[in-house]
Amino acid sequence: GFKAIMRFVPQPIVMAMVAGVFLKFGLLAVDAFDKELKIALAALIAWVVFSFWKPVARVLPPVLMALLAAGYMAVEGGQFALQGELTLQTARPEAIHPVFSKAALLDLVLPLLVSVLALQNAQGIAILRVAGHDPPTNTSTFMCGAGSLLFGAYGSVNTCMTGPVNAILSSSGPVRFHFVGAYLWAALAVAFGLLSPVVTRLALSVPESFIYIIGGLAMLPVLQQAFTAGFGGRFAIGATVSLIVTVTDLIPGVNVNLLGIGAPFWGLVFGAATSLLLERRDYAELIAAGNGAPAPRRQDEEEPAVAEAAAPKALSGPGPGRTPADAGQLPGGPIAVISPAPGPDTSRVLIALREKGLAYRLVEDMTWRPGEGVSENPLNRNPLVRFGGGFALYDPRTILDYLETVRPVPALMPSDPAEVFEVKTWEALTEGVNAAAVDLYIAGARSEPAEDPGGDGDWIARRRTRVRDGLATAAARLGDRPFTVGAQFSRSDIALAAMLAHLDRQLPGEDWRAAWPALAAWFEDIAGRPAVGAVLKG
Known part of the structure; x- marks a missing residue:
């Protein structure tokens, strides 16, 4: 399914495409200062003040305060151009009788299908993974298709995991509470849909610069995240090509629209093709690890030994915290984390493995035995981590440095x-x-x-x-x-x-x-x- 396809699209190339798509929001925010300086300046000042005022920002989000400040300036300056009297109206959905044709299927449906899956859903999934979530790829894709069938009967747009919405919902606050924002957004979407005649008139009444500056400020942390994830490690050349092709949509007179499919999709295609040609080692590691899918084991194949002595207890991971790909392994083979009882150092290593989407086995056993002479853990430091090929490390900081070297995305060390x-x-x-x-x-x-x-x-x-x-x-x-x-x-x-x-x-x-x-x-x-x-x- 779509999940299998996403496994072999390198995460940095996807995030570079996302950065190219979201770059438009930042550029339009800058343009707002040229068109409506007072509105843009009021929004920026409110956003900066409440961003630094942390205790209050937890209750009054900076973007909300920027919206209120910009709205006040628009009303005060007479730029809120509402035409006629505003009356409360509700939408009246009308069922549409579909007419099928081969030409429409080839010219419209196929490009739209590719665009939704490869652009919108890919954006949403990548952003959620970078934020620390583990979205069910196939289930989400199926629900988007079911929703499109239902709402298409009333002339509505398709349902999909849009990048901007997921980016804003996951850009701040504890990860475990992001679902609250998602439910609130869904409720507001239903309310706005029912009141679409009123909401549409209000949206058309505000100046463009108001929308540009608020959208830019809301997307700024997400844009920074996308660039960090896209260019923080492997596949740098492919990510660069993906970004360049994607941003051609922003250049007047340049239109990469092959087969009726927009530039962001071709950014993924050309970026991945470039990495296949010029970053073959990165792609070889990606394919060897299945980008998170351990190779299936035959029933007659023996389980590899993790320790010389029988392991009293073995736990597998990672669990729900896999990011950015599904549970994977390094090209050298499986990882065994050995510790008599998970202490703080062992916990640090286990969290890093989960964050980087690497599968492991936790074996509760002694890492050192007195009198054994030359040892792979001579200082009796916990944990001892065995990688494939008999390679082992025992110092927690050394282990974490090694993981950062061989699996740089997502980055757990800053670049500064x-x-x-x-x-x-x-x-x-x-x-x-x-x-x-x-x-x-x-x-x-x-x-x-x-x-x-x-x-x-x-x-x-x-x-x-x-x-x-x-x-x-x-x-x-x-x-x-x-x-x-x-x-x-x-x-x-x-x-x-x-x-x-x-x-x-x-x-x-x-x-x-x-x-x-x-x-x-x-x-x-x-x-x-x-x-x-x-x-x-x-």
């Missing part, structure tokens, strides 16, 4: 060097707190007092202070931001979330939520990401 070291500073902070919390946990489990290496009697007090100072530092540095570093989810968010989750297990008497409520609220929001919640709360 200063932000990279900010992420590493966060990781160092959380690792220090984790180490102190483990010491306190072990000390509390002993039946006799813990040893005092410093000899000053304050061994436990010093570690408790380290935990509390670390939490205070994290809360102060985080503030009310949604992410620890920059505007995107990264490894530092994973490290902080894992630290907080395991504090509850290691130090149940440490009520950090009461002491730092903003930190607690951040943890609940970030745990709404499917990959994070599945590991830390699953």
Whole structure:
């Protein structure tokens, strides 16, 4: 089905096409300043002010305030040109008797089918995956077709997973609450449809610049996300070609409309063809991994050994948090994550694997045995991760660096060097707190007092202070931001979330939520990401 087709369309090339389609919104927003400076400036100021005013922005979204400010300026300047008296009217759907013809099927239906599947649905699916969702591709496509059949009987447009709508709905707020916006949007769509005579007159009464600036501001975070996902790693040449072909729609006199199908579709085709020719290694890895589909195993084929000793317990992943592709594996083969009990470091690795859409087996077993001499885990660090071909890594930061190298999309490290070291500073902070919390946990489990290496009697007090100072530092540095570093989810968010989750297990008497409520609220929001919640709360 459509899901199988999407597996072999590289995610960066799709997101580059999305960036090309959405670029129009940004360009029109800039044009609004030339046409109606007061309206555009009022919207921009309101958007900037409420974007920085985080506590209020949670209740009054910046785009909504920009809309109100621009609307006020339009009314104040007499640019709200409503013709005649506005009366309440409802739409009256009329059934249309269809007439079928071979010419219409070839000239209209086929191009429309390709456009809807390859453009609108592909955009929506790609955007939702980048946001951390796992949309059911085939089911969504079937429902779009069923809706088109129903509404087509009344002369309506086809139903599809439009890119702009899904982009705006998933651009802010906790992932687990995005469905609220979707339900609200659906309710408003029904209301607007019923009141379409009134809504259409109102929409035609506002100046174009009003629509341009509001649309541009709403799409700005989404446009940035699309460029980051499209050009953050592999398939860079194909993504560039996809973007160039797609934006030809924006150039007067240039019209890539082969076979009646628009430029965005051909952007995908030419971008993928370019990658097949010039980025064959990237495509080979994509095909080897099925872009997320593990190769089917024959019934008579033995399961590969994960550990020399029998694994007491094995869990498979990833689950709901797969992004941007379905559960896949690296070209070298399956991944085994070995740890006696998932601690914060193991949780960090598991979340990263889920975010990157990589399948793994979690094996609860010892990663090191005393006296074994030369070892693949000589420092007894958890977890030990075995990749295909007998390759193993045991340091959590080294494992995460390796994953970022071999699976750069979606990126969990920023591209700005200063932000990279900010992420590493966060990781160092959380690792220090984790180490102190483990010491306190072990000390509390002993039946006799813990040893005092410093000899000053304050061994436990010093570690408790380290935990509390670390939490205070994290809360102060985080503030009310949604992410620890920059505007995107990264490894530092994973490290902080894992630290907080395991504090509850290691130090149940440490009520950090009461002491730092903003930190607690951040943890609940970030745990709404499917990959994070599945590991830390699953």
